[in-house]
Amino acid sequence: MDLQTILSKYPPQPQYLIEMLIDVDDATEQHYVSEDELRTIAAYVGVRDSQVYSVMSFYTMLSTTPRGKYVIQVCKDVPCYLNDDFNVLKTIQDELAIGIGDTTPDQLFSLELTACIGCCDEAPAMRVNHETYTNLSDEKVRSILESYRSGLL
Amino acid sequence: MIHCRINNIDVVAEEGTTILEAARKFNINIPTLCHYPDLHINSDCRICVVEIDGWRGLKTSCSTPIKDGMVIKTNSPKVLNARKTITELILSNHDANCTACVRNMSCELQGLAKLLGIDENRFENVLERRPLDLLNPSLARNPNRCIKCGRCVDVCASVQGMHVLERMGRGHNMDIAPAFFQPLDDTFCTFCGQCANVCPVGAITERDNTDQVWTKLHDPTKHVLVQIAPAVRVSIGEEVGYKKGLISNGKLVSAMKHLGFNHVYDTNFTADLTIMEEGTELIHRIQTGGVLPLMTSCCPGWINMAEQEYPEVLPHISSCKSPQQMFGALAKTYYADKIGMDPDDIFVVSVMPCTAKKYEATREEFKADGRNSDVDVVITTRELGKMFRQMGIDFDKIEEQDFDNPFGITTGAAALFGATGGVTEAALRTVYEIVNNKPLEDIVFKDVRGLKGIKEATVELGGQPIKVAVSHSLANARELMEDVVAGTSPYTFIEIMACPGGCIGGGGQPYGTDNKMREERIESTYIVDGNMVYRKSHDNPSIQALYKEYLEKPNSHLAHELLHTTYAARNL
CATH class of the missing domain: 3.10.20.740 (Ubiquitin-like (UB roll))
Incomplete structure (x- = not known):
């Protein structure tokens, strides 16, 4: 879906900003909002670029730089931490051979941290694009990654 | 209750x-x-x-x-402990190299640490250094000193309506920055400097140019002139801790001479000249059906905003250069001729209440002699205070001296330029008498005075009532621009100043300016006006002589060449 089609779904008002940004982010395999798109969106809803950038930089689900096809976000908040989310993180880093904030050379995966995603009762948790995975163990993480790699998910 | x-x-x-x-x-x-x-x-x-x-x-x-x-x-112990811990945590993420900071001894964080008795910090410093923004001539941003208090964000958004600076990111990774972390130079920033004025620490400051001034003052081959803006004399007393309110021109001139300036001149002189040129332009536009409302052009913050955001209003803006630039142009041409000196050897320093003036002086078109900048360096009120402190000037003891001539005799009208409404009042004093060909009975225009955001007045000119408007702070300017852009503005003349209160509340004025201080400085401004022998720009004998001897008449060919300019839309 191109930018104009997305914008035309919403009235030109700042309260629809986040919905628009998520749609734009989803509309590309690179999961990001480009500088030009950001400026167009700001002008459309009648706020400054700085205000849109401020909103985008606050929410981990949004990005202003290109990311992989699958954006993995590991929860970094306390309940997940207490349930050893660092092991989850380490497994992913080892499996994909990338660090936090990086994208694999084949542009398939990006690895990021996120604030609480509301799965504290089943910590540790992570999100891949819009899908949430909980009660993570080493094996579970590996099999999830494998499913994405092989195109099953 | x-x-x-x-x-x-x-x-x-x-x-x-x-x-x-x-x-x-x-x-x-x-x-x-x-x-x-x-x-x-x-x-x-x-x-x-x-x-x-x-x-x-x-x-x-x-x-x-x-x-x-x-x-x-x-x-209570609980409160004191919390306050201390918070301050220690802020300091642990702060570049606390206090002695190498422009805010040393005026920093609010440093003052707080002293007040709370923080002799050592329990927390290790975890600051991750970020690059400085030193890419524009007006403002320096040092994110390593930022404590994320949000004052600059608020003043930029709510007072100026700009939203250049915003909070970026979240939690302890939050930064205050422009969109895309761009340098200010690449944004809509007008360089008004209100952010610097409210910053409690040294995170946003003016670009310091005092070293350049000292170098030239000590260079025997240079003839160094200084011009001082009307709004500086009502605030420099606060900056040097002498007294609040007005420092007499005599003491100020004397102190500047002690710094080593060859001649000390008054920007009020070219403020009078601005009134002659702009007043004539206004009369001409009214009489010939020119583009109205005519809008003032003295404020470089406003000019930046107009060129960047309101290209359609540019024909409304007076073609007059600002008083600072008129002075520079005359210094490098008329004055250089008069004293028989090569303009290359004349170095012009301005003392301004303003950070945007630093940018204005660097504009390419302001080279009246064809090669040198008309104004070489601009320093703010705060930087002048710094130079006085470096020199150990004691204002209690210093003698009085008069401004030098030919740019020394000025009027009360020119002094008004420092306060919001001042340019309008000065212009009306002159335009009224020229158009109506009779003396003005009451020279005080109360309606355009005071801190109300947008002020209006009606004046009879040639039997016609004309409406004027005055705005200060850029958010108020935006409000007036809506009508001007739509072609429905009811006004004939509009004064716009970027800073709240006008230049007396400028971004280069002493830190921590609030409305109470603005009112005090405005009051001092009216005292200066009241004390002057001449109260109307066209009565200034030096101005009359300048036209007779050199410029011929207001808006003459030569006046246009030296004292007027053009504007161009700037795309970002």
């Missing part, structure tokens, strides 16, 4: 009063950091926390209204 107890003192205050306000009314001092008079309360820093009996946790006194029967402690 609400009754409560703060630190065992019975406090009575109106409903809606915050704990902080109520406490201050009763001389109970609660320290604050992000709080700033005239700006929004955002409770970002948590320094002002207090303990309230029966309430869970500590509460921020800046944002909690008093309630009947409240029992409040502002300095």
